Every structure is written in structure tokens, then in C-alpha cells.
Amino acid sequence: xxxxxxxxxxxxxxxxxxxxxxxxxxxxxxxxxxxxxxxxxxxxxxxxxxxxxxxxxxxxxxxxxxxxxxxxxxxxxxxxxxxxxxxxxxxxxxxxxxxxxxxxxxxxxxxxxxxxxxxxxxxxxxxxxxxxxxxxxxxxxxxxxxxxxxxxxxxxxxxxxxxxxxxxxxxxxxxxxxxxxxxxxx
Numbered sequence: 791x792x793x794x795x796x797x798x799x800x801x802x803x804x805x806x807x808x809x810x811x812x813x814x815x816x817x818x819x820x821x822x823x824x825x826x827x828x829x830x831x832x833x834x835x836x837x838x839x840x841x842x843x844x845x846x847x848x849x850x851x852x853x854x855x856x857x858x859x860x861x862x863x864x865x866x867x868x869x870x871x872x873x874x875x876x877x878x879x880x881x882x883x884x885x886x887x888x889x890x891x892x893x894x895x896x897x898x899x900x901x902x903x904x905x906x907x908x909x910x911x912x913x914x915x916x917x918x919x920x921x922x923x924x925x926x927x928x929x930x931x932x933x934x935x936x937x938x939x940x941x942x943x944x945x946x947x948x949x950x951x952x953x954x955x956x957x958x959x960x961x962x963x964x965x966x967x968x969x970x971x972x973x974x975x976x
């Protein structure tokens with residue numbers, strides 16, 4: 791699994807370097823890799839286990855929105871946020887990430903779009919109202935979603951977020967978003 795993800799990222803990076811940002815921004819190649827390789831990450835046993843456990847907690851949307859408000863107000867990295875980086879699922883994400891300089895971030899969401907684990911702190915706790923979750927969870931049907939390329943102003947690179955469903959017994963139980971570097975700003 792790790793080799794497959796690194797291969798996808800390497801291919802994307804090579805296309806970018808060979809043909810420039812314009813071709814990388816054409817998400818056709820990334821869509822292909824997202825549907826054939828990255829989607830398999832959504833069946834990873836550690837990730838599925840973590841999402842199932844989070845879903846069993848039965849958090850309400852009000853609980854999630856309250857945590858989202860608290861999350862956004864944090865200036866640094868609070869212990870409850872760090873716990874989502876250090877848990878078994880977060881460790882698994884870092885295993886998948888290790889060795890690749892082409893992944894900006896990876897995070898996993900439950901069936902409501904709340905964070906389950908991540909490689910680094912996300913901007914918010916609840917992704918449930920964003921396309922990355924809505925389109926990849928797809929009403930528990932699951933689908934691969936490759937978002938448009940966006941500029942990360944702070945580090946001056948272009949990133950596309952690839953989101954895939956977390957699948958258990960043929961049904962989406964959550965989603966994963968992988969931020970992929972696709973080009974540098976000149």
C-alpha cells in the first residue's frame with residue numbers, strides 16, 4: 791500500500807517537473823491515479839478500525855460543531871489535537887506518508903466528517919460541510935473526489951486534495967483526504 795501511494799505521488803511530481811504546472815493542473819492523470827491506487831487506502835485495516843470506533847461514539851452534529859469551534863480557536867497544538875496525530879491511525883498515516891516529499895497532509899474523517907486522525911493539525915475539526923467529505927462519502931455510497939488545484943500561500947506551492955471513501959463491507963463509513971503537491975509557484 792505504501793509503495794503504491796509513493797508511486798502515485800512520484801508520478802504526479804514527475805509529470806509536474808517534466809511538463810510544468812499547467813499539465814499538473816489538468817487533473818486527468820491525478821484522477822486516474824486517485825481512482826486506481828489511492829482509493830485502496832480507504833480499505834486499510836488500521837484506518838477502517840479507527841473510523842468504526844469513532845462512528846460508534848455516536849457524536850451528534852452539535853457535539854461536532856462545538857468541537858469545531860474550540861478547534862478553530864486554538865492557536866497552537868492542543869493535547870486533544872495532538873492525540874489525533876499520535877493515535878494508531880495517525881501513526882498509520884505517517885507510515886503511508888514516510889519517504890514522500892509530495893504529500894502535504896493526510897487526514898481521516900468519520901461518517902459525519904469529523905476528524906479521526908491526521909498527519910498534522912487541520913484548519914478545522916469538522917469537514918462534513920466541505921466538498922472533500924460530501925463528495926467522497928457520497929451518502930455512504932463512496933466516491934473518489936479530486937479537488938481543483940489551490941495555492942498554499944504560506945509555502946507558495948499548488949496542492950490538490952484527493953479524497954477517497956473509507957470502505958467497510960462495501961459501504962462508505964468515512965473518508966480520507968490526501969493533499970498532493972502538484973506544482974510550485976514561479
